Amino acid sequence: MRLLVLGGTEFAGRAVVEAALGRGWEVTVFHRGRHAAPQGARELLGDRTAVDGLAALDEDPGRWDAVVDTWSSAPRAVRDAARLLRDRAGRYVYVSSCSVYTWAPPAGYGEDAPVVEGASPDAGVTDYARDKRGGELAAVDAFGADRSVLVRAGLLLGPYENVGRLPWWLNRAARGGPVLAPGPRDLPLQYVDARDLAEWILGAAEQELSGPYNLMSPQGHTTMGELLEACARVTGGSAELRWTEPEVILDAGVEPWTQLPVWVPPHSDLHDALHSADVSRAVATGLRCRPVGETVADTWAWLRDIGGTAPQRPDRTVKGLDPEVEAKVLAALGV
Numbered sequence: 001m002r003l004l005v006l007g008g009t010e011f012a013g014r015a016v017v018e019a020a021l022g023r024g025w026e027v028t029v030f031h032r033g034r035h036a037a038p039q040g041a042r043e044l045l046g047d048r049t050a051v052d053g054l055a056a057l058d059e060d061p062g063r064w065d066a067v068v069d070t071w072s073s074a075p076r077a078v079r080d081a082a083r084l085l086r087d088r089a090g091r092y093v094y095v096s097s098c099s100v101y102t103w104a105p106p107a108g109y110g111e112d113a114p115v116v117e118g119a120s121p122d123a124g125v126t127d128y129a130r131d132k133r134g135g136e137l138a139a140v141d142a143f144g145a146d147r148s149v150l151v152r153a154g155l156l157l158g159p160y161e162n163v164g165r166l167p168w169w170l171n172r173a174a175r176g177g178p179v180l181a182p183g184p185r186d187l188p189l190q191y192v193d194a195r196d197l198a199e200w201i202l203g204a205a206e207q208e209l210s211g212p213y214n215l216m217s218p219q220g221h222t223t224m225g226e227l228l229e230a231c232a233r234v235t236g237g238s239a240e241l242r243w244t245e246p247e248v249i250l251d252a253g254v255e256p257w258t259q260l261p262v263w264v265p266p267h268s269d270l271h272d273a274l275h276s277a278d279v280s281r282a283v284a285t286g287l288r289c290r291p292v293g294e295t296v297a298d299t300w301a302w303l304r305d306i307g308g309t310a311p312q313r314p315d316r317t318v319k320g321l322d323p324e325v326e327a328k329v330l331a332a333l334g335v
Helices: 011-022 055-059 075-085 128-143 166-175 194-207 224-234 246-251 269-275 280-284 292-305 323-332
Strands: 002-006 026-031 042-045 066-069 092-097 148-153 177-182 211-215 239-244
Touching: 002 011, 011 026, 011 194, 042 055, 055 075, 066 075, 066 194, 075 092, 075 128, 092 128, 092 194, 128 148, 148 194, 166 177, 166 224, 166 239, 166 292, 177 224, 177 246, 177 323, 194 211, 211 280, 224 239, 224 292, 239 246, 246 323
Parallel strands: 002 026, 002 066, 026 042, 066 092, 092 148, 148 211, 177 239
Antiparallel strands: none
């Protein structure tokens, strides 16, 4: 298989490139040159947001079995790339997001749930949900519904994470001492390791799939307790998890999802949207999710290899709870 990845040097895109190289595929990476591409990939350099930024692609005679695009800003960048490549690639795989569904999707929502309105493939930057939906429309417009795959990813974790969720929990556990652990301990979580996302994407290209797919682990693949206990274990075991009721955390003004990454209160719109999607379509077409302990251990190993500080995307909010705020909440609990 011959694969073109637009991006391919960070997190999900990098996982796709490494997985394809591991399968012996011929991989071309089109990127801006800000980060090194995985060894073994052929490189084309360009900035798709600039005038003539796709020149390297336009001048290259390559043809590909599939294109993978992880773009998450102005939809017109997807439009321009997809139009340029529609006669030179068999399939366009666009890594979208479950954020494209109209808020708030009910627990158990599938790919037929309503999507946000007002998105356009010709738009500049709007908001994350409409940008991703506009990217979907751009891919389908250029490649047709039968040659486009819309990967509606949920929470992404794993090595190379540049958003700050699992790296924050790992570093917090490594500091040790009492840790504010948001309950309930058995709160079911849904996420996908970027490497499992990558393997499914490559399988989708091989099977010539098309259409939208919710892409995250089955409901309840792990729990908040299993995730944080794995973090405490792999970082040396000095962290003391103090499980705290959701109402206490919310009453203290602590923000779910951002200040306490991954966690959202149970029985809420946030939990239904982020941890309760129907992924049966992806599972039926090959999605396999590794145990949470493996994701946590591999992310910790990667984090230590790079000195403990994870890269941070400039277009994403900084995650994590200030130590002073955490100490105040724990003190109020008598810890």
